[in-house]
Amino acid sequence: MASTETTAREQKTLINPHGGTLVDRTVSGDQAAALAEEAAGLPSVRLTEKQTADLDMIASGALSPLTGFMNKADYESTVEDMHLAGGLAWAIPVTLSTDATPSGDRLALEGYEGGLLAVLDVEEVFEADRRNEAVKVFRTDEEAHPGVAQIYAEGSTLVGGPVTVFQRPEPAFPALHMDPVETRAAFAERGWSRVVGFQTRNPVHRAHEYIQKCALETVDGLLLHPLVGKTKGDDVPAEVRVECYRVLLDGYYPADRTQLAAFPAAMRYAGPREAVWHAICRKNYGCSHFIVGRDHAGVGSYYGTYDAHLIFDEFEPHELDIEPMFFDHTFFCRTCGSMASAKTCPHDQEHHVFLSGTKVREMLGRGEVPPVEFTRPEVAEVLIAAYRGQ
Numbered sequence: 001m002a003s004t005e006t007t008a009r010e011q012k013t014l015i016n017p018h019g020g021t022l023v024d025r026t027v028s029g030d031q032a033a034a035l036a037e038e039a040a041g042l043p044s045v046r047l048t049e050k051q052t053a054d055l056d057m058i059a060s061g062a063l064s065p066l067t068g069f070m071n072k073a074d075y076e077s078t079v080e081d082m083h084l085a086g087g088l089a090w091a092i093p094v095t096l097s098t099d100a101t102p103s104g105d106r107l108a109l110e111g112y113e114g115g116l117l118a119v120l121d122v123e124e125v126f127e128a129d130r131r132n133e134a135v136k137v138f139r140t141d142e143e144a145h146p147g148v149a150q151i152y153a154e155g156s157t158l159v160g161g162p163v164t165v166f167q168r169p170e171p172a173f174p175a176l177h178m179d180p181v182e183t184r185a186a187f188a189e190r191g192w193s194r195v196v197g198f199q200t201r202n203p204v205h206r207a208h209e210y211i212q213k214c215a216l217e218t219v220d221g222l223l224l225h226p227l228v229g230k231t232k233g234d235d236v237p238a239e240v241r242v243e244c245y246r247v248l249l250d251g252y253y254p255a256d257r258t259q260l261a262a263f264p265a266a267m268r269y270a271g272p273r274e275a276v277w278h279a280i281c282r283k284n285y286g287c288s289h290f291i292v293g294r295d296h297a298g299v300g301s302y303y304g305t306y307d308a309h310l311i312f313d314e315f316e317p318h319e320l321d322i323e324p325m326f327f328d329h330t331f332f333c334r335t336c337g338s339m340a341s342a343k344t345c346p347h348d349q350e351h352h353v354f355l356s357g358t359k360v361r362e363m364l365g366r367g368e369v370p371p372v373e374f375t376r377p378e379v380a381e382v383l384i385a386a387y388r389g390q
């Protein structure tokens with residue numbers, strides 16, 4: 001009997017990486033030492049924080065099938081058509097900018113904090129139409145949009161080619177660092193096949209917990225994957241968000257169904273396009289499902305509430321393979337006596353525990369604990385301490 005169960009478990013398989021193969025662009029040991037020595041003698045490019053995060057995700061296979069920074073064909077195809085030149089779905093350009101046309105066919109890449117990390121084989125140097133990229137990818141050419149401002153600041157001369165990484169940048173949260181190969185191993189070890197990924201850059205309130213647990217009801221496991229890469233200055237700091245997760249998991253999540261790990265990407269705030277990109281990345285980490293909330297990866301009022309849901313209709317289901325799970329705004333309804341959404345609760349807003357983001361920040365800033373239906377007290381304590389420390 002036991003052996004039958006084991007066999008059934010072993011037969012469960014995880015979703016394939018995007019493009020079929022998990023990319024590994026790292027070298028170690030003697031190879032790494034030799035490449036580091038060569039890099040020291042090459043012309044070098046200093047990466048931004050975003051580019052450093054991109055490099056690290058290329059290295060680990062989180063951006064499979066990318067093996068380097070995009071050449072012109074992949075860049076233009078991504079911008080215009082949301083596919084790589086080879087036809088695979090892809091939503092966000094991953095590019096390296098340079099001030100001057102590099103001399104030579106190999107470039108050393110230096111992390112934003114200093115220190116050489118990788119060598120890029122120069123395939124192509126090309127001019128990008130950043131305004132067109134802004135309009136197509138961000139749906140605006142306004143510099144007030146942080147993602148648009150970023151690509152304008154990077155400039156229009158791009159260098160494309162495969163990278164080989166001999167030194168991974170220091171992870172922001174070493175305890176939560178897991179490469180795709182590691183999350184996949186963790187899922188497989190626990191016998192998970194259907195895994196839902198949840199991405200956030202905000203502190204977790206009851207609404208998020210409810211969505212995560214609704215999704216978990218239908219699959220084997222939950223990957224809580226808070227984004228710890230570069231965000232806007234006014235987002236809640238990653239260390240505070242991670243601490244919120246720690247206290248929440250300790251108290252309210254089944255340890256054998258939940259995996260917490262850091263997602264090292266830098267935010268673009270590209271809304272719908274970034275939702276697709278986030279889903280593809282999570283597929284590489286081994287997720288079969290991905291939660292897409294309202295205004296996923298949005299900023300200001302650049303995107304419609306459900307744009308990040310609708311964009312998935314632009315792909316054939318088999319193209320992405322990972323299944324998006326769409327959620328609406330959720331809340332506690334006093335009359336239903338439970339968490340709910342407009343889809344599941346017939347009562348109007350006066351029945352709901354509703355607090356605006358501004359109101360919550362004011363309460364926490366005064367040291368007041370929001371209603372338990374809105375935020376777990378353990379999470380409120382972490383946030384109050386953080387607001388008071390500012």
Ligand SMILES: [Zn+2]
Nearest residue numbers: 333336345347
């Ligand atoms: Zn209700």
